[in-house]
Amino acid sequence: MLELITGVTLAAAAGLNAYIPLLGLGLLSRFTDIMELPTGWLWLEHDWALWTVGALLALEILVDKVPALDSVNDVVQTVVRPASGGMVFAAGSASSTVAVEDPSALISSAQFWPFMLGIVIALIPHVLKAVARPILNVLTAGAGAVVVSAFEDLGAALLTVLAVIVPVIALLLLILVVVLLVRRLRRALAERRAQQLS
Secondary structure (H helix, E strand, O other), X not given: OHHHHHHHHHHHHXXXXXXXXXXXXXXXXXXXXXXXXXXXXXXXXXXXXXXXXHHHHHHHHHHOOOOOHHHHHXXXXXXXXXXXXXXXXXXXXXXXXXXXXOOOHHHOOOOHHHHHHHHHHHHHHHHHHHHHHHHHHHHOOOOHHHHHHHHHHHHHHHHHHHHHHOHHHHHHHHHHHHHXXXXXXXXXXXXXXXXXXX
């Protein structure tokens, strides 16, 4: 059960930022005893993978802070974030972590369904983010992009670490993040309607 929670929270973190969970899994597996990736996902620990994902993360962090470019980035990330969510769900749910010593037989050899489930999970925060961001940019004249993007990155990093160390707390944090995103989206839509009526 804990491995599923780990996979779900990692996939959701990928919906906020595709590269933070991938980089987090690679770094945690390579440099700590906190987690051990399954054989099929050991490539995440290699130098080339860590440097590539790190470079993509740096680019994502910069582009996501610029109004208008953040919306273009969200369109591009509609493929990348769900794919990343699928990968981290499959890798995380089959990993040995501090909280999960013996991965369940539910998700062991067949990685297709975990990958597909991760895609669906990652799509939820991605869609919320992609819909809310243009509205927020209009309402704040672009000033909100930097702040919201920074919180999204922080949330993705926190979810990634907690998913490995304390999956249940990570799941609770995930629920809180989704509730806050939905509330913010509703508030932004209400403000936009009010502006249009005046």
